[in-house]
Amino acid sequence: MAIGSTLSEHLDAEVARDASLADTAKTILALAAASIDVSEICARGALAGDLGAQGETNSDGDVQKALDVIAHKRFTEALQSAPVAEVASEEADDVMVLNPGAPLAVAIDPLDGSSNIAVGMIVGTIFGIRPVVSDPSDPNASFKTPGTTQTAAGFTVYGPATTFVVTLGNGTRIFTLDRTDKVFRLTHDALKVVATANEYAINSSNGRHWDVPVKAFIEDCLRGEEGPRDRNFNMRWTAALVADAQRVLIRGGIFLYPGDGRKGYEQGRLRLLYETAPIAFVMEQAGASATDGQTRILDVVATKIHERSPLVFGSTDDVACVAKYYEGRQPAAGRSPLFGQRGLMRS
Ligand SMILES: O=P(O)(O)OC[C@H]1O[C@](O)(COP(=O)(O)O)[C@@H](O)[C@@H]1O
Numbered sequence: 297m298a299i300g301s302t303l304s305e306h307l308d309a310e311v312a313r314d315a316s317l318a319d320t321a322k323t324i325l326a327l328a329a330a331s332i333d334v335s336e337i338c339a340r341g342a343l344a345g346d347l348g349a350q351g352e353t354n355s356d357g358d359v360q361k362a363l364d365v366i367a368h369k370r371f372t373e374a375l376q377s378a379p380v381a382e383v384a385s386e387e388a389d390d391v392m393v394l395n396p397g398a399p400l401a402v403a404i405d406p407l408d409g410s411s412n413i414a415v416g417m418i419v420g421t422i423f424g425i426r427p428v429v430s431d432p433s434d435p436n437a438s439f440k441t442p443g444t445t446q447t448a449a450g451f452t453v454y455g456p457a458t459t460f461v462v463t464l465g466n467g468t469r470i471f472t473l474d475r476t477d478k479v480f481r482l483t484h485d486a487l488k489v490v491a492t493a494n495e496y497a498i499n500s501s502n503g504r505h506w507d508v509p510v511k512a513f514i515e516d517c518l519r520g521e522e523g524p525r526d527r528n529f530n531m532r533w534t535a536a537l538v539a540d541a542q543r544v545l546i547r548g549g550i551f552l553y554p555g556d557g558r559k560g561y562e563q564g565r566l567r568l569l570y571e572t573a574p575i576a577f578v579m580e581q582a583g584a585s586a587t588d589g590q591t592r593i594l595d596v597v598a599t600k601i602h603e604r605s606p607l608v609f610g611s612t613d614d615v616a617c618v619a620k621y622y623e624g625r626q627p628a629a630g631r632s633p634l635f636g637q638r639g640l641m642r643s
Pocket residue numbers: 358386405407408409410411499535536537538565566
């Protein structure tokens with residue numbers, strides 16, 4: 297597809313390739329339209345009111361900000377006009393029933409990176425689309441399938457530019473909002489994430505709570521050229537998963553939000569259905585990887601809709617390197633005499 301083509305044109309091409317994606321394509325268009333509206337609000341910043349004003353606590357224990365609620369409302373309204381039967385939103389306790397009998401279910405994080413709202417930094421929206429599973433005895437049945445059942449996934453980044461990142465299982469592409477025509481235009485076709493890079497993202501203020509493999513991995517990165525990884529690393533943490541994910545797609549590197557020792561953080565902070573599974577689908581379709589440390593994220597099945605999952609994603613060699621630490625094959629340099637010498641253990 298030519299650079300500059302619209303998201304609509306891309307979706308038409310995907311449906312021409314696979315007619316079973318027609319409902320998914322309609323749903324993506326509804327999500328994109330809502331993203332443009334939320335983008336307009338973000339672009340007004342403080343002129344749009346106190347978007348960071350605190351309200352109720354959501355089912356995950358996070359205090360909702362005004363923009364969380366606005367985005368939830370706008371996206372669920374938009375999905376009402378799409379072939380979507382059920383929505384699992386971060387900002388709703390239970391699965392919402394929109395159009396009974398429709399074929400699709402959507403998991404959505406309407407506003408990702410909420411702590412950035414009040415300071416005017418990057419935020420986003422994350423979504424995963426999957427087929428409805430009818431089970432009269434379980435209202436959450438559609439969301440209890442592995443991430444591999446997603447027909448599409450993606451995210452919007454409300455940053456200096458608004459971008460819409462999407463996969464329908466045929467590569468990952470980035471579309472950038474053309475504010476003049478109010479359409480998303482293709483700017484990054486069929487992304488291919490580099491196999492390794494010298495950049496990692498982790499909230500290191502949690503370092504003392506990490507488990508041994510993550511501590512060892514980060515210690516070895518910090519040792520730079522003098523450690524077993526033989527090179528120096530740069531660190532980035534935007535506090536918005538979407539922004540870190542877009543950077544990894546374009547520049548490579550690795551992102552980690554592991555489980556840690558804090559109460560309630562045993563499985564990390566991020567939610568499987570509307571954060572880690574969609575990001576994993578986007579990453580794999582761009583040639584990158586995503587794991588919870590032991591298991592490929594796309595193989596994990598949720599047992600409840602707000603379930604959390606550790607998340608490690610990014611350049612394949614770097615993710616494989618973290619997996620080695622989890623397998624105990626790569627302890628931090630200096631931890632054991634066996635691994636203490638530079639160059640003995642290379643990733
Ligand atoms: O505040 P922390 O622990 O650094 O966590 C930041 C992470 O939490 C999130 O903000 C969670 O998403 P929400 O803002 O949608 O709850 C991610 O975007 C981000 O990567």
